[in-house]
Amino acid sequence: MTTENGHLISPLLSPQRLAMIFGLALMYFLAGRLGLLLAIPPGYATAIFPPAGFALAALLLYGNRIWPGVLLGSFALNLSMAPHFQNVFSHTGLVALSIAIGATMQGLFGAALIRRFVGFPTPLAEEWEIFKFFMLGGPVSCLVNSVIGTSTLMAAGAITADAFAFNWWTWWVGDVIGVFIATPLVFIALAKPRLLWKQRVLSVALPLLLTLAVVITLFVHASSWESQQQHADFRDETKNVATALHSDLQVYLAILASIERHFVASGGEVSRQQFSIFVDEALGRHPGLQALEWLPVIKEVDRAGFELALQNEGFSGFQLLDRNMSSKVIPAIKAAEYVPVAYVEPFKGNESALGYNVASNPVRLDALVRARDTGHAVATGRIKLVQDTSDQFGFLIFLPVYDRIGKLTNAAERAQHIQGYAAAVLRVGDMLGVHAKGLASRDIALRVIDEAAPDASLQVLYQSPNWGEATAQSALGHSSNLEIGGRTWRIEFMPLPHYLVMHRAWQAWATLAGGLLFTGMLGALLLLITGHTGKVQKIVDERTNELRIILDNVVDGIVTIDQSGRVQSFNRAAETIFGYQANEIIGKIFKVLMPEQFHEEYDDYLDNFRKTGTTRISGKVREMVGQRKDGSAFPIDLAVSHSFHHEQPLFICVVRDITERKRIDRMKSEFVSTVSHELRTPLTSISGALGLLAGGALNGNPEQVKQMVDLAHKNSLRLASLINDLLDMDKLVAGKMKLELTEQPLMPLVEQTIEAIHAYGEKYQVNFKLVSREEVEVRVEGSRLIQVLNNFLSNAAKFSPRGGEVEIAVRKAGDAVRVEVTDHGEGVPAAFRERIFQKFSQADSSDTRQKGGTGLGLAISKELMEGMHGVVGFESEEGQGACFYFELPISTGKG
Incomplete structure (x- = not known):
């Protein structure tokens, strides 16, 4: 196995790979937590999920081998959202693992698509390249985990079927936008070519981040406004319930007040029949009332008479009753006074309450005492009604009735004059029935809390059957307080999941998704612009560099x-x-x-x-x-x-x-003058000699005739040498001179040249001396080597003092042989040395007149020697003579 891109498994978990895996996991986790801050309730999907972009970028940059980082990061992220996680194999752990596998598959799938159809690394500079990259890495690959993740959540019961489509949609959009935004940012920080991506920090990353900040700011404001609007709408849907409850309770209090006035007005003499007639209408109009009761205060001394009076009314065996700890009915325990139920309407259904000593129950007794001492209606906490066989809770409202009309100023006076209590018996469920059903039809749950209850377990008076489903969505819930009979009730309203689905507000999500999509598109556009700019800049740089090279060269x-x-x-x-x-x-x-x-x-x-x-x-x-x-x-x-x-x-x-051009012009001028002199002088001599011969001036003197003929012949040879030099130079310049090189001994050619030029040396009274020899073979054209050596020797003779000696030496120089010609003349002037082998070059034009020559000999010698793979050179000190030499490779005999 290998660790190259495209391979899932590396055979070795190196420290570097482990660091990349855990680094990716940590980045995935942190980015995910930030992204989830923008999640749209009641689901788990967010309109931007940066980890999707980080995962894709990391897998592209560092290869598929770091896929465990995506798995670990996603797994940890999803576990952090579960409040009751216990172990990996629990329900929550399996859900988190499933989503993590989906995230890993999505990243690998997206990376594979991009490598296959776009290629990586890529500078993202071309339109089609950018389009394919974002389409394949975004909308196409992000289908994977949006389907897997949302299906997993629905299968686990975390979201309802109603919420599936929205959660899938927001999940997919969030991942796509995460890829659009996060992936370019990671590339700018880490991708290659670094020069191009680094240049995009200011041109792409900064605008992208600023736009992202603006979009998130707009989302926060839109979300806040939307939340306020949702809260306002929810309150509008529930405020009528609280108002209606308050109105109902006020009606119940008014009914009790009318009963109290009726008893006071009649001096306490109200018959059972009169009570029934009096309350019948109220009971008919208010079905929330379980019963209306009259509770007289009976002293111990009056108990027997009270029991007998009710027995005489037809209630055979009537007696005052208590309930023991097991809620069984027993005869009332002897007490100083009793507060029994004397009248109860409607009687049917409430028969079991007749004769019950309300004061025997601590909760009821507490309410009775407070009502008596304050003179106000007082409600009990939640109780189980004596006459009720259902599971719902009830409560009582007691209104004291005194035996005289007038103001009682203190508790003692009120206790002295208490006659009894008008009581309203209510079952909370029945009282709230219509309202609770109405709320349930609108997917709103209701709960009533008695804040005055001494124990939290006794606080709940009523709650909707599906209240547990609503508590997870407490952000939208609200409550209002209701004062009833000296107690404070908290009426709580909570939306059910279906309510949130049906009343989902899209403005904030649309603002976020649209803004983030715009941000992603902006990023793609900026990549395109900078890529195009980069290409143009590259072309400009190349052209500038080319121009710079041209200008510099x-x-x-x-x-x-x-x-x-x-x-x-x-x-x-x-x-x-x-x-x-x-x-x-x-x-x-x-x-x-x-x-x-x-x-x-x-x-x-x-x-x-x-x-x-x-x-x-x-x-x-x-x-x-x-x-x-x-x-x-x-x-x-x-x-x-x-x-x-x-x-x-x-x-x-x-x-x-144009210094050199000026010098060449001057040299040409001097050359013309030289050539004119070199041509005119021998032609004048030839013409003069021939003229003497033709005119008979020599009178047939053979000796003088011979001298004239020799003079003419000598000058014709001089002309021929000049013409040959000019022709050779022309051939060399035009590249038309072809040298026929053969291997031959060097010394015979040297000796032949010395012999041939001997007479020339005598002319200048110079002796040629061969001071050293080397028997080697060289690959040359013999006549041209003789021409070069002849030029060196003739120049040495011309520039040597009379009676001087020119030394010829043949020596080995490594793999080459060197032929040196040394004179003892004035040497080469320093100003002339750099151009001595150039055409028409002479140390002084006056030398032309004095020594003769065209200034072509050394230039021709250099070209010829280079044509035979040799080199020429000289060494000279002014006033100390000069040494001209050429070097040739020694032939090895291998052709």
Whole structure:
């Protein structure tokens, strides 16, 4: 197995790989927690999920081998959202694992698609490349976990079927936008080519992050407004219930008050029948009332009479009753006073309450005492009604009835005059029935809490059957307080999951999703723009580099000048020509490159341009004089053109050093003079000799005739040598001279040349001496080697003092053989040494007249020797003579 991209498993978990895996897991987890802050309730999906982008980017950058980082990060993220996680194999653990596997599969699938159809690494610079990258990495690959994750949550019961479509949609959109935004940001930080991606920090990452911040800010505001609106709508749906409950309770209190007034007005003499008639209408209008009761206060001494009176009314065996700890009915335990149920309407269904001593129950007794002592209606806490066989809770409201009309100022007076209590018996479920059903039909749960209850377990008076489903959605719930009979009830309203689905607000989500989608598209657009800019910049850089190479390698100096006359650029050729480095001259006035006598003319040109906008020298080549850094003046050709750079005029000066051209012109002039002299002199001699012979001036003197003929022959040979030199030079320059190289001994050629030039040496009274020998073979054309050596020897003879000696030495020099010709003349002048092998070069034109020659011999010798794979050179000290030599490879006999 390998660790290359595209392989799932590496055979070795190196520390570096482990670090990348855990680093990716940590980044996935943290980014996921941040993304979930934008989740839209009641689901788990968020409109942006950056980990999807981080996972894709990491798998592309570092290969599929770090896929465990995605699995671990997603698993930890989903576990962190579960409040009751116990172990990996629990229900919650399996859900988290399933979602983590989906996230891993999604990242691997997206990376595979991009590698296959886009290629990676990629600079994301082309339109089609960017489109394919984001389509495959976003909408296509993100289908994987949106389906797996949402299906898992629904199968686990975390979301309902009603919420599946929305959660799938937001999950998919969140992952897609996460890829659109997070992936480019990771690439900018880590991807290659670094130069391109690093340049995108300011042009892509910064606008992307700023836009993201603006979108999230807008989402927070939109979400806050939307939340307020949802809360307001929810309160509007429930406030009528609280108002209706309050109204109902006020009606019940009013009914009790009317009963109290009826008893007071009748002096306490109200019969059972009268009570029934009095309350019948109220009971008919208010079905929430379980019963209305009259509870007289009976002293112990009056108990027997009270029991007998009710027995006489037809209630055979009537007696006062209590309930024991087991809620069984027993005769009332003897007490100072009793508060029994004397009248109860409707009687049917409430028969079991008749005779019950309400004061025997601590909860009821507490309410009775408070009602008696305060003179106000008092409600009990939740109780189990004596006459009720259902599971719902009830409560009682007691209103004291005193035996006289008038103001009682304190508890003692009220206790002294208490006659009994008008009581309303209510079952909370029945009282809330209509309202609870209405709320349930709108998917709203209701709970009533008695905040005055001494124990939390006794606080709940009523709650909807599906209240447990609603508690997870407490953000939207609200409550209102209701004061009843000295107690405070908290009426709580909570939305059920279906309510949230049906009343889901899309504005905040649409704002977030639309803004994030815009951000992602902006990122893609910026990538395209920067990629195009990068390509253009690359082309510009290449062209600039090419131009720079051209400018730095052209032989002409190129100098640019602004309208103030200051140098803006200075190429390498200009550095060579003027002796300045570019950094020395840029920013200085151009006229420092001219002798002072030309400064005024230069200033006139600039002044004229500033005034007229035209230049008299633009487009023309002028011969002028330049000045080097060392102060020396030299001739130049100057061509000036002008252009505009950033709307400012710019002069482009092309400078050519014509010192060499001037020297060549001078050499040509001297050559013409030399050739004229070399031609005219022998022709004059020949013409004169032939004229004497033709005119008979020698009178047939054989000796004189012979001298004239010899003179003519000698000068004709001189002319032939001159013509041959010119022809050889022409062939060499044109590349038409073909050398036929053969292997042959060197020494015979040297000796033959010395022998042939012996007479020439006698002419100059110079002796040729061979001082050393080497018996080697060389691959040459013999006649041309003799021509080169002959030129060296004749020059040595001409420039040697009379009676001098020219030494010829043949020596080995490594794998080559070196032939040296040494004279003892004046040597080669220093100024002439660099151009001694150039055509027409002579130390002094006067030498031409004195020594003869055209200045072509050494140039021809150099070309011939190089054609035979050899080299020529010289060594000289002025006044000490010169040594001219050539070197040839020694032949090995292998052809």
